[in-house]
Structure formats: C-alpha cells, structure tokens
Amino acid sequence: KHVRVDIFFASYSKQTKVIIEILSMLFLLIPFSLFFLQGSFDMAMQSFVQNEISSDPGGLKYRFIIKGILFLAFILLVLQAISEVIKSYARVENKKLLFVLIGIVFIIFAISLFHLPFLLNPLWLMFLLTLFLLMSGFQVAFVFAGVALLFSLVSEDLGLEVLEMLPYRVYGIMRNVTLMAVPLFILMGLILEKSKIAEDLLLSMGKLFGGIRGGLAISVVVVGAILAASTGIVGASVVMMSLIALPLMLKHNYKPELATGSIVASGTLGQIIPPSIVLIVLGDQMHLSVGDLFKSAVVPGILLIVLYIVYILIYARLNPTVAPAIESDENYSDMVKEAIKVITPPLILILAVLGSIFAGVASPTESAAIGVIGALILTAINKQFSFELLRYASIETVKLTSMIFMILIGATAFSLVFNELGGQDMALEFFAHDMGSKWAFILFAMLIIFLLGFFIDFIEIAFVVVPILVPIVHSFGIDPIWFAILIALNLQASFLTPPFGFALFYLKGSAGDLVTTGQIYRGVIPFIALQILALVIVLLFPDLIYIFGK
Structure with a gap:
C-alpha cells in the first residue's frame, strides 16, 4: 500500500475510493511507468552494447544486469497496475460516471496540449494540481510522477527530454550506499518489534518508577527513548506503548490526557534520536554526513527527554490525583536488578550501532547491518525467534522500502521538471532577496515544514521540499547540519499536532x-509546547548540537 493523504479519503464511500484508484492507475502510474520503461530499456541496452562492468572491486561483472532490473521492475509495476484497474473496474457500480470522469480528464489533457492553461504561471499550476491531487487522496508517489510527466509533455519550454536522464538518476539512487541503511534499520526495528523487548521494558520500568507520582508516565518516556534509539520506527513505538502502557496507566487512575500525551510524545522520539531514518534521508538529500547528523542529534534528543520528564514531575506534584504513586510490596533492590537485566541488552545494541558510527569504526550502513544481527541475537535470547518472524520482518521491510523508493523516484521526476520550469530560481529569489534576512528565511521555512507535516509524511518533505531549500541555506551561510536538526525537531512537533498529526492516528487506532x-x-498540547521550546532552544543556541564534537 502506498502512502496517501487520507484526511478526506478516509471518509469517502467505497465507490469513490475505487474510482480514485482506477484514475490513479490510468492517468498517473501507467503513463509514467511506460515512459520510464523506454528510458530504462535504453539505459540497459547501452550498458550491454558498451560491455559496461562494475568499477567496484568484487562488483558484478556485467552492469547491464543491474540496470535491466529497473526495466523488469517497471514491467511488473505496469502489469500490477493493469491488474488493479481490472479488479477495481469489476467493483464499480456506476460505470457511466467512471467513463464521464475519464472523458473529462482526456478533454483537460487535450486542452493543455494547446498551452491554454499556461496563460497562468506553469509553476503555480503544477503546484496547485499536485496539492489538489494529494488532498483528494491519490497516492503520493504516483501524483509526483504523473504530474511531472504531464508538465514535461505539455510545457512548450521543456518537452519529454527533461526526463530522459531520470533512469540514470534512479540508478544512481540505487547505488547510494547511505540509503542502504534505510531498509536495514527498518528490518532491525521490525525484528525488535516482535521480540517483546518493549513489553519487558515497560513492565520493569513501570515497577521501578511507579512509586513516585507520574512514575508510569516517566517510564513511558524512558522506554520511548530506548525504542527510538533501537528501532526508530514511530508508528511501531506508539502502537506498542499504547497497547501495553495505556491500559496499565488508566487502571492506576492516571488522567487519560497525561497518559495519551506521554505515549504519543515519547513514541515520536524516533524522529530525532539516532539512528533516525529521518536523519538518514535528510543527510542524503542535503549531502551531509549521516554520522555527523547522528552525533549532532544526541543533545536535542536528550533535551526533549529531560523536558518531558521535568514536566511530568511538576504536573504530578501540583496535581496529586492526575498521576498517583503506585504502592508495591516488591523489594526495591529486586526491581532495580530486574530493570538492569531488561535494559542491558537493548543498551548494548544501541551502543554497538551508534558507538561504531561515532567512533568512526563503521559507516551508518555497516552499523545498520550490525543492528540487524544484534536484533536477531536479542530475539533469540528472549526465545522469540522464528522463521515466521524473519519472514514477516523481511516482507514488511521490502514493502516499506519499496514505498519509500517509489516516492523518491516520483519526487526526483517532480524536482527535475519543477526546477527546469524555474521553481528553484523562484524560491531562491523569494527567500534570498524578498525576505532579505536569514532569520526570516529560517522562521518561514520552519513554519512551512511544520504545516506540511500535518498532511504529508517526512519522506515527501525530505525528497521534494528540502532540495529546494538547500541552495538557499548555503546562500545565507547557514550551518546545514544545524538546519537539518531543526527540520527533524520541527517534523516531530508536526507529527504530534492536532488534528492531523500522524502519531495521534496511530494512538487512536x-x-x-x-x-x-x-x-x-x-x-x-503540553508536549507540543515542550517540543517547540526545544526547537527554540536549539535555534537560539546552535552550538548545543556540537557538545559531542563537530
């Protein structure tokens, strides 16, 4: 399943959803895939004719095989899309309406060939059409790809030639060693999700801190931080803690608002605490060292944890009934021993992954591989390992990675056309000249990213919005690592903010x-305020991120 903005889509009737699915395949995915097929075939044939071999020691002798996989992948994608159209068409009750809509789309396309819509600025048309399709519920990856193809085709200044190099760019993405860390960290997180480590941590930490007011909420924050540093998957962390900790907190008369707030806020720590997939993607798009980003994110992550815990302690102290202490007959030293026993394995894994990066022993991709091996060992120690678990984690990793990279392909095509139409120049002119001040740019950029975070995932923001901002960051002489950390903190806040924050849907679901x-x-709401406070602190004191060295 591909990502879509489901604010309105979720309330559509089944028939409306089916029609959107058909239109998405017919006018976005299939045309783009057919165009990409031609380019990827030419690329593979050129490699075959030139007898291109790998430049890496021990690499595959014939590179056309790898390039041919792209061609094969899009053949399968076209076949799957056609299959989806056939299956969806069988479920359509009002077929007359479907054909009317298809006819309207063809008429609009025919008009656009005569460049009549370009009486308006094509950039604004491209932006507005993309926004309309996204908000209507069309899949994000297909919207970016289809809109890029449309505007390259109908623009009198461009033509399809602007996308001729797209297969080569996608092949370059496939060879990107940094992005290899993404599927590995996803696999690591999915294995740990099924290892019962989270459940054991919550129960032992709950006993350890339960004797003080707000203790269960504090244990949620601590476990959220550990899960963030070991899995990095926001949805998994929120869901796990809501299933385990929420019933326990409500049972002990915790105020529902405090219980839910602490769970959602702690579950999103994976956005900023290394090894964050957000930071890996930002590092790739901003051409920064992922290791440097990980190191620079440690202090902001700790700052958030401290702010959350201090708030819970003060709130529980001032309001004794909202988070009562839990009496326990168990010996406290035994609880400490149990907590140490439970927390040690994931801490060793965290140290192995992050320590290898910070010490310069391993790259993020190599450390991710270490993390996968460590996760398998921990799962085996907890007697939870099975081939069914490995199969589940592997399949889900392929699904998530495919979704991310399909968005990346669509975003790459969109950025190519957008920039050729003058989008990046217009953005640079607006920020660098019309705004004039770097602080005005930073505040405006943070506001835009915060608002976009309501509606679209960080992947789309990183692949489409961030590349537009990077040249402006450099033109103002802004520290790009500091700016990337601000983006990560900002995205975490937007994930929490009602009514569209993704983490809120995970919890409610x-x-x-x-x-x-x-x-x-x-x-x-209080945790959003703390998040903004952390963002302001890092904004005002940039050197905080370099406490562990540049």
Whole structure:
C-alpha cells in the first residue's frame, strides 16, 4: 500500500475510493511507468552494447544486469497496475460516471496540449494540481510522477527530454550506499518489534518508577527513548506503548490526557534520536554526513527527554490525583536488578550501532547491518525467534522500502521538471532577496515544514521540499547540519499536532474506545509546547548540537 493523504479519503464511500484508484492507475502510474520503461530499456541496452562492468572491486561483472532490473521492475509495476484497474473496474457500480470522469480528464489533457492553461504561471499550476491531487487522496508517489510527466509533455519550454536522464538518476539512487541503511534499520526495528523487548521494558520500568507520582508516565518516556534509539520506527513505538502502557496507566487512575500525551510524545522520539531514518534521508538529500547528523542529534534528543520528564514531575506534584504513586510490596533492590537485566541488552545494541558510527569504526550502513544481527541475537535470547518472524520482518521491510523508493523516484521526476520550469530560481529569489534576512528565511521555512507535516509524511518533505531549500541555506551561510536538526525537531512537533498529526492516528487506532479523540488532543498540547521550546532552544543556541564534537 502506498502512502496517501487520507484526511478526506478516509471518509469517502467505497465507490469513490475505487474510482480514485482506477484514475490513479490510468492517468498517473501507467503513463509514467511506460515512459520510464523506454528510458530504462535504453539505459540497459547501452550498458550491454558498451560491455559496461562494475568499477567496484568484487562488483558484478556485467552492469547491464543491474540496470535491466529497473526495466523488469517497471514491467511488473505496469502489469500490477493493469491488474488493479481490472479488479477495481469489476467493483464499480456506476460505470457511466467512471467513463464521464475519464472523458473529462482526456478533454483537460487535450486542452493543455494547446498551452491554454499556461496563460497562468506553469509553476503555480503544477503546484496547485499536485496539492489538489494529494488532498483528494491519490497516492503520493504516483501524483509526483504523473504530474511531472504531464508538465514535461505539455510545457512548450521543456518537452519529454527533461526526463530522459531520470533512469540514470534512479540508478544512481540505487547505488547510494547511505540509503542502504534505510531498509536495514527498518528490518532491525521490525525484528525488535516482535521480540517483546518493549513489553519487558515497560513492565520493569513501570515497577521501578511507579512509586513516585507520574512514575508510569516517566517510564513511558524512558522506554520511548530506548525504542527510538533501537528501532526508530514511530508508528511501531506508539502502537506498542499504547497497547501495553495505556491500559496499565488508566487502571492506576492516571488522567487519560497525561497518559495519551506521554505515549504519543515519547513514541515520536524516533524522529530525532539516532539512528533516525529521518536523519538518514535528510543527510542524503542535503549531502551531509549521516554520522555527523547522528552525533549532532544526541543533545536535542536528550533535551526533549529531560523536558518531558521535568514536566511530568511538576504536573504530578501540583496535581496529586492526575498521576498517583503506585504502592508495591516488591523489594526495591529486586526491581532495580530486574530493570538492569531488561535494559542491558537493548543498551548494548544501541551502543554497538551508534558507538561504531561515532567512533568512526563503521559507516551508518555497516552499523545498520550490525543492528540487524544484534536484533536477531536479542530475539533469540528472549526465545522469540522464528522463521515466521524473519519472514514477516523481511516482507514488511521490502514493502516499506519499496514505498519509500517509489516516492523518491516520483519526487526526483517532480524536482527535475519543477526546477527546469524555474521553481528553484523562484524560491531562491523569494527567500534570498524578498525576505532579505536569514532569520526570516529560517522562521518561514520552519513554519512551512511544520504545516506540511500535518498532511504529508517526512519522506515527501525530505525528497521534494528540502532540495529546494538547500541552495538557499548555503546562500545565507547557514550551518546545514544545524538546519537539518531543526527540520527533524520541527517534523516531530508536526507529527504530534492536532488534528492531523500522524502519531495521534496511530494512538487512536490502537487504543480504540479506551480514550476519546478529544482526550488525545488535549493531552498532547503540553508536549507540543515542550517540543517547540526545544526547537527554540536549539535555534537560539546552535552550538548545543556540537557538545559531542563537530
């Protein structure tokens, strides 16, 4: 399943969803895939004719085989899209309406060939059409790809030639060693998700901190930080903690707002705490060292954890009934021993992954491989390992990685056309000259990213918005690592913010009727304020991120 903005899509009727699916395949995915097929075939044939071999020691002798995989992949994609159209068409009840809509699309396309729409600025048309399709519920990857193809075709200044090099760019992405860390960290997180480490951590930390007011909420923050540093998958962290910790907190008379707020805020720490997939993608798009980004994100991550815990302690102290202490007959030293026993394995894994990067022993990709091996060992120690678990984690990793890279392909095509139409020059002119001040640019960029984070995932923001901002960052002489950390903090805040924050949907979906949507919204507001406070602190004191060295 591909990512889509489902704010309105979720409320559509089944028939509307089916029609959108058909239109998406017919006018976005299939045309783009057919165009890409031609380019990827030419690329593979050129490699075959030239007898191109790998330049890497021990690499594949015939490079055309790898390039041919791109061609094969898009053949399969076209076949799957056609299959989806056939299956969806069988479910359409009002076929007359479907054909009317298809006819309208063809008429609009025919008009666009005569360049009549370009009486308006094509950049604004491209932006508005993309926004309309995204908000309507069309798949993000297909929208970027299809809109790019459309505007390259109908623009009198461009033509399809602007996308001729796209297969070569995609092949370059496939060879990107840094991005190899993404599927490995996803695999590591999915293995740990099934290892019951989170459950053991929450139970032992709950006992350890339960004797103080707000202790269960503090244990949620601590476990959230550990999960962030070991899995980095926001959705998994929020769901796991809501399933385990939320019933326990409500059972002990915790105020639902505090319980939900602490779970959602802690579950999103994976956006900033290394090894964050957000930071890996930002590092690739901003041409920065992922190791440097990881090192620079440690202090902001710790700052957030401290702010969360201090807030919980003060709030529970001032309001004794919202988070009562839990009496326990168990010996405290035994609870400490149990907590140490449970927390040691994931801490060793975290140290192995991050320590190897910070010490310069391994690259992020190599450390991700270490993490996968470590996760398998921990799962085996907990007696949770099975080939079914490995199969599940592998399949889900392929699905998630394919989704991410399909968005990357679409975003690459979109950026090519957008920039050729003068989009980057227009953005540079606006920020560098019309705004004039680097602080005005930073504040405006943070606001835009914050608002976009309501509607689209960080992947789309990183692949489409960030490349537009990078030249402006350099033109103002802004530290790009500091700016990347600000983006990561910002995205985490937007993931928490009602009514569209992704983390809120994860919690409500897994909590069911235990809490209301209103309680979730009210509970998360103080943590959003803390998130913004952390962002302001890092904004005002940039050197904080370099405490562990540049």
